[in-house]
Amino acid sequence: MQCRPKSDASVFTHKRAGMSLELNQPMLNSLYDLLDSIGYLHPIHPAMTHMPIGLVVGSLLMGIAARVLSHPPLARTAYYTLVLALIFWFPTVAFGLMDWERYYAGAWLHPIQMKMILATVLLLLLVVGVVVGYRKQGQSPWLLPVYALCFMTVTALGYFGGQLVYGGRTPHASPEFRPGERVFDSNCSGCHAHGGNSILPDYPLRGAPALERYDDFIRFIRDPTLSNGAKGPMPAFPATRISDEQAHQLYDYITQVVEHPARKPSI
Numbered sequence: 001m002q003c004r005p006k007s008d009a010s011v012f013t014h015k016r017a018g019m020s021l022e023l024n025q026p027m028l029n030s031l032y033d034l035l036d037s038i039g040y041l042h043p044i045h046p047a048m049t050h051m052p053i054g055l056v057v058g059s060l061l062m063g064i065a066a067r068v069l070s071h072p073p074l075a076r077t078a079y080y081t082l083v084l085a086l087i088f089w090f091p092t093v094a095f096g097l098m099d100w101e102r103y104y105a106g107a108w109l110h111p112i113q114m115k116m117i118l119a120t121v122l123l124l125l126l127v128v129g130v131v132v133g134y135r136k137q138g139q140s141p142w143l144l145p146v147y148a149l150c151f152m153t154v155t156a157l158g159y160f161g162g163q164l165v166y167g168g169r170t171p172h173a174s175p176e177f178r179p180g181e182r183v184f185d186s187n188c189s190g191c192h193a194h195g196g197n198s199i200l201p202d203y204p205l206r207g208a209p210a211l212e213r214y215d216d217f218i219r220f221i222r223d224p225t226l227s228n229g230a231k232g233p234m235p236a237f238p239a240t241r242i243s244d245e246q247a248h249q250l251y252d253y254i255t256q257v258v259e260h261p262a263r264k265p266s267i
């Protein structure tokens with residue numbers, strides 16, 4: 001067993017505590033590769049979240065309207081909308097877990113932890129709402145507070161999702177560096193937002209020794225290691241994931257745009 005610096009050890013114990021989707025890795029990769037091939041380079045979960053969020057907002061608005069107008073059919077519709085939100089909770093969370101594995105290598109980032117907690121709270125609220133409403137045919141006075149709490153929970157979930165996505169990603173590139181930007185966005189920005197490192201802050205992308213020369217860079221991303229030579233949390237990127245040509249584009253984007261023009265292009 002290699003000895004790791006202390007800060008690294010804590011990451012390792014936090015990582016994947018009790019949860020791993022590794023067994024499904026080849027299946028997951030082929031799904032994402034298929035999406036890549038049709039030009040969909042982003043995580044799937046953010047698109048999916050519109051379903052439960054929209055349904056929760058809908059149930060709250062209809063619940064309020066039903067109360068104000070004393071209109072029982074509307075109250076029933078509000079209730080069934082909540083049932084749909086519960087149904088969509090499952091695929092949304094499943095895609096969230098898959099994206100987490102693919103784009104963040106299952107790392108326990110703070111927004112991820114918050115989202116796990118809030119998604120659990122939302123599930124409990126939805127189940128309570130569905131059970132309470134089932135008994136009273138959607139007419140229970142308790143439903144409106146449940147709709148409101150669900151609404152607050154999805155808003156908070158959206159906030160932490162936004163932190164993951166927009167909490168500082170990538171500087172925008174001029175057209176010549178766009179191909180490298182695409183490679184960076186779909187493979188690196190999750191952990192190296194702003195040219196930093198959200199998993200091990202001591203290993204920021206900006207100013208990294210591995211960016212000194214293209215040869216060092218390609219060797220590093222094919223087989224990343226910590227400074228003591230041990231295997232760290234960064235996933236390896238074989239040529240099947242990032243081709244040599246893409247690696248050139250990526251290197252130029254990182255050195256010319258993320259780091260600001262400080263080094264010579266590779267080609």
Ligand code: HEC
Binds near residue numbers: 188
């Ligand atoms: C899952 C998170 C994650 C992803 C995705 C990721 N990295 Fe890293 N990166 C790390 C970690 C953690 C380290 C520290 C070294 C290690 O773990 O091997 C690191 C280190 C680095 C370093 C060396 C930094 C230094 O200060 O020495 C470079 C360069 C780098 N990554 C480039 C990339 C590139 C390019 C990509 C995309 C192709 C990428 N990384 C994707 C987490 C990630």
